[in-house]
Amino acid sequence: MFRDEVRLLKRENDDIARWMPEDDEDIIDKIIESLGVFRVNSFDAQVIRRDLIGMAEEARLRDSNMKEVIGDDIKLTTYDIIKNSRGANKHEVVLLYLKYLFGIAFAMISFFGFTINRTLMWDVNVLGLFSLALSATMFFLLAKLVRPLLNMEGWGRFGFYWTFFTGLSLVNPSWYAAVSTNFLDNPKLFIPGWYVLLISGLLYLVSDYFYRKNINKLAKGESDYFGNLTDDKED
Amino acid sequence: MIDRSQLMRGTLEGCILKIISEDETYGYEIVSKLQEYGFYDAKEGTIYPLLVRLEKKEIISSIYKESPLGPKRKYYFITKLGEEYLKEFVSVWNDVKYSVDRVLEGK
Numbered sequence: 404m405f406r407d408e409v410r411l412l413k414r415e416n417d418d419i420a421r422w423m424p425e426d427d428e429d430i431i432d433k434i435i436e437s438l439g440v441f442r443v444n445s446f447d448a449q450v451i452r453r454d455l456i457g458m459a460e461e462a463r464l465r466d467s468n469m470k471e472v473i474g475d476d477i478k479l480t481t482y483d484i485i486k487n488s489r490g491a492n493k494h495e496v497v498l499l500y501l502k503y504l505f506g507i508a509f510a511m512i513s514f515f516g517f518t519i520n521r522t523l524m525w526d527v528n529v530l531g532l533f534s535l536a537l538s539a540t541m542f543f544l545l546a547k548l549v550r551p552l553l554n555m556e557g558w559g560r561f562g563f564y565w566t567f568f569t570g571l572s573l574v575n576p577s578w579y580a581a582v583s584t585n586f587l588d589n590p591k592l593f594i595p596g597w598y599v600l601l602i603s604g605l606l607y608l609v610s611d612y613f614y615r616k617n618i619n620k621l622a623k624g625e626s627d628y629f630g631n632l633t634d635d636k637e638d
Numbered sequence: 639m640i641d642r643s644q645l646m647r648g649t650l651e652g653c654i655l656k657i658i659s660e661d662e663t664y665g666y667e668i669v670s671k672l673q674e675y676g677f678y679d680a681k682e683g684t685i686y687p688l689l690v691r692l693e694k695k696e697i698i699s700s701i702y703k704e705s706p707l708g709p710k711r712k713y714y715f716i717t718k719l720g721e722e723y724l725k726e727f728v729s730v731w732n733d734v735k736y737s738v739d740r741v742l743e744g745k
Contacts, residue, residue, distance in 0.1 A: 451690070453712075454665075454686065454712060455686075457665075457710070457711060457712055458665060458666075458682050458683075458686070461665075461666050461711070462682075465666075471681075472681060472682045472683055473681070473682070473683035474681050474683050474684070480683045480684075480686070480687065483687035484686065484687045484690060486687070487687040487688065487690045487691035487694065488690055488694065489694050
């Protein structure tokens, strides 16, 4: 399997960021959460986060802080970073969407299928599946497109809650429709639940594999940031 | 009022590249040098997007290295392409400077 450069960099960033003063962390989070996969690819976003954490570290050693380093206009800095970055990667957006789609389908159908029907041998409504796919699409767009835009406009945590609950309200009726045997009582509209579970699970794994492969491709040719950062630990 | 930072923004890229071409350097050092030269408004937050842009265009490259202060620091250095770009910038800047000077002096 491919190592996921984004996950490794994120873990490294999380470790380094632990010591940071809350105000500095808030500024960095605000910038990073405003980037979004539709504007900056995930690998570059983690490299940018590492750079910002580095700036905060240096500022702290000079008895300064991120507010002084960035200036008052965080939105302008974020906009400049987005404008000057390599931008989004369309393969990443598609593969991430597929991960959302199959991941949500697998999780929702297995969890609620078991809790409502209490057996492996339940049937899933096809129309409900389409509805679930539509909801997963909306959830993906809300989380990855709308939320970063709201964040950039200063919505902060309120933007997160708004996105989360709007997404949930869309997904909620869909899973019920997908697993409910009472929904449109036409036998032709039902397919075995285990069949959907198997397909969605497999497709999730396939999209995850290609997602990692694509991230690796994005990282290729760039400086080996993770390698640079972890030299000491490997020595 | 003239927005000084807006006026400077276009030329800052070339100045940053010139500083990096002298020796490999890091963000805060670039800012300090720019301030010494009179770019008093320069901050790391201002120059960072430009460094991202220069790196994207493969004009500069970077590596994380140990710093005497402790945490690893991102050092920037100029590439072959960057050296060509810098020569071009100096040439274009001299042309622009010459023209603007002539306009302002009314020659």
